[in-house]
Amino acid sequence: MLKGKPVGRLNDSLTSMGHGLIYEISKLVMRGLELYGYKWLYERRVVDLDWSSPITWWVAAIGVNFIWAAHQVHHSSEDYNITTAFRQSIFQRFFAIGFYHPLALLGVPLPAILVHIQFNLLFQFWIHTELVENCGPLEWIINTPSHHRVHHGVFIVWDRMFGTFQQEKKDEKIVYGLVEQPQSFNVIWLQFYYMVAVLRKAKSMTTWGDTLRALFYGPGWFPGTPRLGDPDTFPDVKASRTKYDRYLPLWEQVYVAVHFAVALIVQQVLTIHLMTFSWVTVLGYIIFIVVTTGIIGATYDGWWWAPLMEAIRCAAYVAYARTRPVTGYPQIDAALVAYFAVSTLVWASRSLTVLNVATKTAKLE
Incomplete structure (x- = not known):
């Protein structure tokens, strides 16, 4: 059952999880609008479906998303592992509004929709892997990891019924990613480039x-x-293709991983205290998370301005966190302030080096 393949690359995995972070931030705004709209329509429903009725759950499982531009981000990874499930587009939240809402008029209760959404979300994780080869009888019914490497959806039975089924070919290596593969690990750029x-x-x-x-x-x-x-x-797309990759020293790989972990902590703090934070604080946390993911990607891509922006980001964190707690734990907050202060000095020094090199190069030209 297990194939023993590598689980992925750090740069690609952090990029995927960075998309997940941005996606969760977008949900802070969009999910409220979606649920309020659904509740409003449900109160004006034309049909009543009981919570315990099997019909309720069957109807709630119907969903379509035809906007490729809002979905292609999910396919932009050249690796295929559990972190790929995090790679979602913020635009998908906007285009998804309205797809569930007709069910409100059919009397599907809001809790049934919420349960379906959560089960559907959890289902997406285990099918994003190359480690699982075959799931036995389940291969005939649901979208297993083997099927999802080729197909979409939840139930593979539909592809079998309508003649669109394609079995994964054991003798053909799958090329993951997009037809015109973007050469970047920058989450912000990947979110917007296709729309542009x-x-x-x-x-x-x-x-x-x-x-x-x-x-x-x-x-x-x-x-x-x-x-x-x-x-x-x-x-x-069958031709062999070299995956986009850039060398990053070990210390920088550790550095970006640590700062990504900090961004995760900040996102959790924001989620927990969203209703008690002022809108200015919420905006500040969102900007910090977005900028962090963007600079991590720029660092992986080797963009020349990344060191300077990282120095500014770290300095801004120190300025904020010295007067206001971020995590709520004094020891952790003090350690983070010290860490960000050192990071500021390191990247300020590196940015000066980059600027000096750029200046000398410009003079030679």
Whole structure:
């Protein structure tokens, strides 16, 4: 059952979990709107479904998401492991509004929807792995790890019924990622780059009709091709492809892992105290988390401005945390202030080195 394959790379895994952090931040805003809207519609339902009725749970399990631009982030990892499940787009929260809401008018109670959402979320984790090869009889019913390496959804029975099923080929290595794979570990850039690409594609069209098609047809569409594009023009995804990777010294790998852990702690503190924090504090925590994930990605990508931005980020943390507790535990807060102070000095020194090198290079040119 277990194949014994490697579980993934630190840079790719932290990038995936960084997407999860940003996604959770977006939920702080969007989930309230979703639930309030669902409750409002449920109070005006046209059908009553009992909480204990099997029909309630069957109806609640129906869901569709057709906006590829809001989902492609999930496929941007070139590794396939449990952290890939965290790789979600913040735009998916916006486009998902309304997909569950018609069920409110059909009388599906809000608790049933919440339970379904949580079970669906938990289900996503175990199928993102290369370690599990076969699940026996379950392979005929649900989307197992083997199936999910090829398919989407929860129940594989639908693909078997409608002729879209494709068995994982043991003699063919799967190439994970996107057809046009972004060369970056920067969470913020990965969240937005495809949206920008879609808008640029639409802007490049010469007619209003083609502009709309660029937005609403398949990602492979171009003028003169079918709605989903011409398969003959698609890149060869079976060809071997070198995974995007950059060397990072061990100390920097440890550094970014520690700071990512701090961002996780800050996110948990924010979630716990969301209703008691002022909006300014909430905004500050959100900015800290977003900037942290962005700079970690920039560090992995080797962007020249990363050292300077990291020095500024660490200095800002010290300035804030010296007067206000972050975790609520004095010893931990004191240790973090000291750690961020040292980090500020380290990255300020490195940023000066980078700027000096850039200045000398500019003079030579």
